[in-house]
Amino acid sequence: MTTTSSNVLHLFLKYLQTNGTPYCIVGNTDDFPEAIAGDVDIIIPQAKIKSLHLIMIAFCKENDFNLVQCLQHENNAFYYVIQWWQNNAPAFLKLDICGNYYRKAKMFLPADALLSNPEAAKDEKGHGKGFLVPAPATEFIYYLLKKIDKGNLNKEQATHLHTKWLKDPTGCLSNVSRFWNNEHSVLIKQAAESNDWQNVIKAIPQLQKSIHRNVHMTLQGITGEFLRRVRRVLFPTGFSVVFLGPDGSGKSSVIDAVSTSLAPAFRKQATYHLRPFVFRARTESNGQPVTNPHASPKYGLIISVIKLFYLWLDYTVGFLISVHWKKIFSTLVIFDRYFHDILIDPLRFRYGGPSWLAALLVRAIPKPDAVLFLNVPADIIQRRKSEISRQECEQQTKDYIALAKNTKKSLVVDAGKPLNDVVKEVNDYLLHALAKKAESRLLRMNKWGL
Secondary structure, three states, X not given: OOOOHHHXXXXXXXXXXXXXXXXXXXXXXXXXXXXXXXXXXXXXXXXXXXXXHHHHHHHHHHHOOEEEEEEEEEOOEEEEEEEEEEOOEEEEEEEEEEOOEEEOOEEEEOHHHHHOOOXXXXXXXXXXXXXXEOOHHHHHHHHHHHHHHHOOOOHHXXXXXXXXXXXXXXXXXXXXXXXXXXXXXXXXXXXXXXXXXXXXXXXXXXXXXHHHHHOOEOHXXXXXXXXXXXXXXXXXXXXEEEEEOOOOOOHHHHHHHXXXXXXXXXXXXXXXXXXXXXXXXXXXXXXXXXXXXXXXXXXXXXXXXXXXXXXXXXXXXXXXXXXXXXXXXXXXXXXXXXXXXXXXXXXXXXXXXXXXXXXXXXXXXXXXXXXXXXXXXHHHHHHHOOOOOHHHHHHHHXXXXXXXXXXXXXXXXXXXXXXXXXXXXXXXXXXXXXXXXXXXHHHXXXXXXX
8 A cells, every 4th residue: 555645644643642632733724635735734732742752753663654854943833754655756744733823932822722622624525534623713813823924825825714714703703803903803804704805915014013012922932932043053954965976977867866855854955066165256167067177187295285275174164154054944965076085086176195184184074964975887987978097987986985984874876777776775865864863853852851
């Protein structure tokens, strides 16, 4: 049986119920569970938030899934990414789980209110969908607050609000009046009744101001927001991976495919060719693959040593102010080549200095989270890159394999196989590495009370 997003969601909701955790799914669930295009917003009791990381880890282990990501976007709201394999490709379910509904250290709605009187979700024929949703008036105010505060309300979202209003207009209006004055409440009432939201959309800036006048920051909210930012710095949710191999080993093709496959686990992606380039502005060729890296002769000893330390500084400072900063903001950072290449192919860097000095500095640069060595037979490389001699291909291949044996968190991949097989092996390795890192991060935060 093929595992789908619908299967995984039902398993998770059943797991919550079995473990005595009340829940409801908020937001537009019209297409659930058959089609889950984005993330699933779930409310649980505030008291359960402290144990949420452990719940997620246990659920994934019990069902042989990978928990590959956890982002905290409010002081008690967590965005988890669960991964499994479907049709030989990674599949993902994104769960956005929170207790009390906070925005910018202000509690808009308590979890108890959102969980009061939940009802079974039903399709157009009245058949149960197998999960719980809030009462119509509760869903209306939650969804309206979320869209107004974020400043966007499209036609589909507006229709969802209209549908909820028709089910309980009195309850919806009562909830609206808690956040807006009579004039704004009448404006929203008219829009919800007629499903014509143009005047509400025009008034969004005023409606936003009214929300934040009526909802104040609390000490708990401020403390939670501060701790969230501390966690973000101490436990970055990004991931850095380096691809190494001779010219012609297929790095570009693998990187493109892997970037697409792993995109759901991250907010952003960034790709560097060779190094960060933090000490000079990028030009059209700066940071891009060089078509003939061996055309120029090596520098003399003094220039070579100066350039070596310049490169070391670029990697070290670049990692701290560029790569690590991106990791704090949940970015997948990919390097096509890295400082290690100077040991294998010094002519690419025009390096003519001592190899022992290069080896020493390789040990003193920031380490990526994973290193992938693409190993390809010399005859295949020569067909792809005829300007490289067979002897050079064979030597580089041996040197890369030797380097891999002394490199932690690394994998040698037979890149002579079909591209889909190579990408599958790389994805499998990286997803397990992501899951291991995520679990370690969550357990440490739980242990430290963060």
